[in-house]
Amino acid sequence: MELQFLGTGAGIPAKLRNVTSIALKLLEERGSIWLFDAGEGTQHQILHTSIKPKRIEKIFITHLHGDHLYGLPGLLASRSFQGGEAQVTLYGPKGIKEYIEISLSISQTYLKYDLHIEEVTEGTIFEDDAFKVEALMLEHGIVSYGYRITEKDLPGKLLVDKLQQTGVKPGPEFKKIKNGEDVILEDGTLIQSSDFVGPPIKGRIVTILGDTKECEAAIKLAENTTVLVHEATFAGGESALAKEYFHSTTIQAANTAKKAKAEQLILTHISARYDSLQGNQLVEEAKEIFMESYLAEDFKVFPIPLSLVNRE
Amino acid sequence: MELQFLGTGAGIPAKLRNVTSIALKLLEERGSIWLFDAGEGTQHQILHTSIKPKRIEKIFITHLHGDHLYGLPGLLASRSFQGGEAQVTLYGPKGIKEYIEISLSISQTYLKYDLHIEEVTEGTIFEDDAFKVEALMLEHGIVSYGYRITEKDLPGKLLVDKLQQTGVKPGPEFKKIKNGEDVILEDGTLIQSSDFVGPPIKGRIVTILGDTKECEAAIKLAENTTVLVHEATFAGGESALAKEYFHSTTIQAANTAKKAKAEQLILTHISARYDSLQGNQLVEEAKEIFMESYLAEDFKVFPIPLSLVNRE
Ligand SMILES: [Zn+2]
Ligand SMILES: [Zn+2]
Numbered sequence: 001m002e003l004q005f006l007g008t009g010a011g012i013p014a015k016l017r018n019v020t021s022i023a024l025k026l027l028e029e030r031g032s033i034w035l036f037d038a039g040e041g042t043q044h045q046i047l048h049t050s051i052k053p054k055r056i057e058k059i060f061i062t063h064l065h066g067d068h069l070y071g072l073p074g075l076l077a078s079r080s081f082q083g084g085e086a087q088v089t090l091y092g093p094k095g096i097k098e099y100i101e102i103s104l105s106i107s108q109t110y111l112k113y114d115l116h117i118e119e120v121t122e123g124t125i126f127e128d129d130a131f132k133v134e135a136l137m138l139e140h141g142i143v144s145y146g147y148r149i150t151e152k153d154l155p156g157k158l159l160v161d162k163l164q165q166t167g168v169k170p171g172p173e174f175k176k177i178k179n180g181e182d183v184i185l186e187d188g189t190l191i192q193s194s195d196f197v198g199p200p201i202k203g204r205i206v207t208i209l210g211d212t213k214e215c216e217a218a219i220k221l222a223e224n225t226t227v228l229v230h231e232a233t234f235a236g237g238e239s240a241l242a243k244e245y246f247h248s249t250t251i252q253a254a255n256t257a258k259k260a261k262a263e264q265l266i267l268t269h270i271s272a273r274y275d276s277l278q279g280n281q282l283v284e285e286a287k288e289i290f291m292e293s294y295l296a297e298d299f300k301v302f303p304i305p306l307s308l309v310n311r312e
Numbered sequence: 313m314e315l316q317f318l319g320t321g322a323g324i325p326a327k328l329r330n331v332t333s334i335a336l337k338l339l340e341e342r343g344s345i346w347l348f349d350a351g352e353g354t355q356h357q358i359l360h361t362s363i364k365p366k367r368i369e370k371i372f373i374t375h376l377h378g379d380h381l382y383g384l385p386g387l388l389a390s391r392s393f394q395g396g397e398a399q400v401t402l403y404g405p406k407g408i409k410e411y412i413e414i415s416l417s418i419s420q421t422y423l424k425y426d427l428h429i430e431e432v433t434e435g436t437i438f439e440d441d442a443f444k445v446e447a448l449m450l451e452h453g454i455v456s457y458g459y460r461i462t463e464k465d466l467p468g469k470l471l472v473d474k475l476q477q478t479g480v481k482p483g484p485e486f487k488k489i490k491n492g493e494d495v496i497l498e499d500g501t502l503i504q505s506s507d508f509v510g511p512p513i514k515g516r517i518v519t520i521l522g523d524t525k526e527c528e529a530a531i532k533l534a535e536n537t538t539v540l541v542h543e544a545t546f547a548g549g550e551s552a553l554a555k556e557y558f559h560s561t562t563i564q565a566a567n568t569a570k571k572a573k574a575e576q577l578i579l580t581h582i583s584a585r586y587d588s589l590q591g592n593q594l595v596e597e598a599k600e601i602f603m604e605s606y607l608a609e610d611f612k613v614f615p616i617p618l619s620l621v622n623r624e
Binding site: 011012013014015018040041043044047048064065066067069070071073074077078081082095096098099102103106107108109142 | 324325327330355359379382383385389415419
């Protein structure tokens with residue numbers, strides 16, 4: 001599991017930072033990639049990474065501002081052109097269905113895969129055996145969602161040494177025991193799974209917020225999250241500007257991470273007014289409040305290892 | 313007057329060539345830029361040029377395929393964000409108005425300038441004292457226009473030496489004579505403008521075609537044109553593919569330029585199947601039929617001097 005930032009700027013594209021898009025790479029976990037937002041040029045950014053558009057399984061749009069949205073029709077069309085055949089599910093605020101349907105139909109674009117569009121309301125928007133995604137509305141002057149992606153706990157490690165001491169040989173029994181089944185050996189010994197499997201491995205939580213002012217929903221979404229991706233359009237001193245434009249400062253983002261007891265904070269959606277030197281200053285401001293703060297850059301990868309939430 | 317290519321690829325963006333957009337720079341002639349097509353990432357390409365979006369006066373969309381269109385909402389929005397205040401007129405096939413209105417309204421984008429949208433039909437679509445633009449439909453399986461931009465003839469040069477020999481001094485009289493007015497000197501001498509002004513300077517013609525198969529309308533639009541911009545999605549040997557996909561080969565483009573008696577041909581909309589080496593081969597194929605053939609590259613500038621049509 002890792003996050004790769006494809007665009008980390010605010011409002012309009014700049015040479016240093018493209019408009020917003022974030023890839024949550026779940027290649028080991030489910031062989032797929034989930035995309036969050038798709039500003040114009042997202043497919044161009046992808047050309048410079050190892051991401052294969054056909055691997056994109058789900059796309060979550062936080063809000064319908066152009067800098068988070070306008071790259072979506074091109075990305076969907078190119079994925080088809082490049083041989084993508086597996087279904088894509090697209091989640092986003094009300095209105096996204098009309099926008100995509102008109103963009104595709106007016107350009108006579110016929111996708112070779114099934115595109116399933118779900119207009120989001122608050123609550124659990126997706127759940128399977130391994131992952132759950134919840135959405136809450138933030139405060140941005142337009143409907144803007146934050147998404148909390150919870151990886152379900154994984155079965156504990158098989159205590160191989162202990163098991164071999166009982167005389168069980170590696171094979172089908174190992175698998176049964178690891179999966180929680182009790183097993184009776186040929187000599188009648190009962191092997192209780194719970195004695196030979198470590199505690200469950202805690203899943204990771206990734207919280208990716210759309211643009212927002214400081215708000216309670218952000219804290220709630222980020223509660224005990226492993227990684228919180230939060231916009232920081234403005235520097236710490238610009239809280240008046242942030243309020244006026246329904247955005248956040250570095251300090252507000254750090255306060256949210258702190259209140260939510262997040263493990264890590266990644267700042268993104270950085271205004272083009274800040275050059276790379278000032279970018280470093282931005283993250284320092286956040287660190288004064290929340291030590292584990294990082295600054296996103298276009299193409300930067302943040303690994304999210306299980307060890308982050310399963311400290312030994 | 314010059315052409316600058318912002319995107320010269322076909323269908324989907326590639327590292328070497330972005331999707332279609334072409335700037336006709338009329339900075340000397342009218343202090344403005346006219347844009348033809350706006351594939352996704354056009355505003356990103358502009359960031360790497362000297363073009364200022366606020367200078368864009370008119371945008372002509374040839375057809376509504378995504379690779380010619382999907383960069384338009386972002387470009388229009390960013391132009392506003394960057395302080396563009398002068399009106400923009402947008403020309404394109406029927407459907408463009410709905411697409412732009414929905415893209416802007418769904419993203420709550422409010423332009424700070426007047427955007428005037430004209431859905432094009434065949435004929436003269438714009439005319440003022442200096443320029444005329446005509447449109448004809450091509451053959452591309454979707455409504456696709458070619459645009460012929462005609463610069464009106466300019467007044468001839470004032471024959472300064474000859475005029476000074478008559479005793480007229482540089483000043484207001486010079487201007488009147490240059491503008492075609494006859495002037496009576498203090499000593500009663502009649503100075504006939506036509507005796508002291510050279511022949512009118514011929515204006516230039518630029519023909520920019522949307523995607524198309526070989527067709528009569530292309531030849532008609534390109535008749536005696538100074539520069540013909542023609543798609544060449546495929547190499548000369550691929551006429552079956554070109555026909556199937558409603559595109560042209562290098563050889564078909566060159567034949568059109570030849571039949572139309574164009575001065576120059578610029579090939580663009582090059583499939584990503586051809587690398588830069590093969591690109592050189594493409595233009596060689598065209599040159600065998602039409603000597604003055606050139607290959608467009610992203611960011612390449614083609615000057616169109618008056619001397620091209622006013623040979624001495
Ligand atoms: Zn926004
Ligand atoms: Zn086309």
